[in-house]
Amino acid sequence: MRKQVIAGNWKMYKTLSEAKQFASELKAKQLDTTNVEAVICAPALFLESLVNETKGSFISIGAQNMHEEKEGAFTGEVSGQQLQDLGVSYVVIGHSERRQYFNETDESVNKKAKAAFENNLTPIICVGESLEQRESNETESIVSAQTTAALEGLSEEQVKNTIIAYEPIWAIGTGKTATADDANDVCRSIRETILDGFGEEVASAVRIQYGGSVKPENIEELLSKEDIDGALVGGASLQVDSFVKLLEAGANV
Numbered sequence: 001m002r003k004q005v006i007a008g009n010w011k012m013y014k015t016l017s018e019a020k021q022f023a024s025e026l027k028a029k030q031l032d033t034t035n036v037e038a039v040i041c042a043p044a045l046f047l048e049s050l051v052n053e054t055k056g057s058f059i060s061i062g063a064q065n066m067h068e069e070k071e072g073a074f075t076g077e078v079s080g081q082q083l084q085d086l087g088v089s090y091v092v093i094g095h096s097e098r099r100q101y102f103n104e105t106d107e108s109v110n111k112k113a114k115a116a117f118e119n120n121l122t123p124i125i126c127v128g129e130s131l132e133q134r135e136s137n138e139t140e141s142i143v144s145a146q147t148t149a150a151l152e153g154l155s156e157e158q159v160k161n162t163i164i165a166y167e168p169i170w171a172i173g174t175g176k177t178a179t180a181d182d183a184n185d186v187c188r189s190i191r192e193t194i195l196d197g198f199g200e201e202v203a204s205a206v207r208i209q210y211g212g213s214v215k216p217e218n219i220e221e222l223l224s225k226e227d228i229d230g231a232l233v234g235g236a237s238l239q240v241d242s243f244v245k246l247l248e249a250g251a252n253v
């Protein structure tokens, strides 16, 4: 059985003191995390403090982006080496907001995924279709092409350790969620794409999250589906109580 992974993506929310307060309250909770990984993907500015605050707890810390190069003249960017050095263990790559506003492409997503593994970071690679693409029945072809491009050149072992987050763009921050069955169908098609490229063992090991208006009220149904192995959560990850409920749902699958 694949271990569920519930990742909060804080996007550009919270101040440093709010972030530290959140981490300190969360780590004090008694949670059975045998069956669930808890990850907070925070703004780069907070990563060092959050790694220190959560050391020895059930919480892992992730970044929301990274540069593909190890170092260089790239003003404003953060490298995988720098993240690893801080004790960060996950990194979100290719979030639709980065594809839309910061020119992230399938090619850069692939380079970043490779750089993530070079620095012992677990990539959470986001894929997903726009409303227009969904309405013209292109969802599976778009998501499959994004997945294939993102994983190109990775080893079987690396793909097994990759997390894919299926996030339909029209469901992000809108309150609209894909039905659990629709989300599962797309997650299954992602797994089939991986099966075609990397074989059965890899496809059955890789974890595929759903993201897009996930909240305590809808997470149980989503996680009950066979091909959904967790959630990438924006808004509902910003409050401790709500994030704890999401983790509990993951723990009880």
Ligand SMILES: O=C[C@H](O)COP(=O)(O)O
Pocket: 009, 095, 167, 171, 172, 173, 174, 175, 211, 212, 213, 214, 232, 233, 234, 235, 236
């Ligand atoms: O990375 C998280 C997603 O963009 C989902 O955000 P949301 O839960 O606020 O819809």
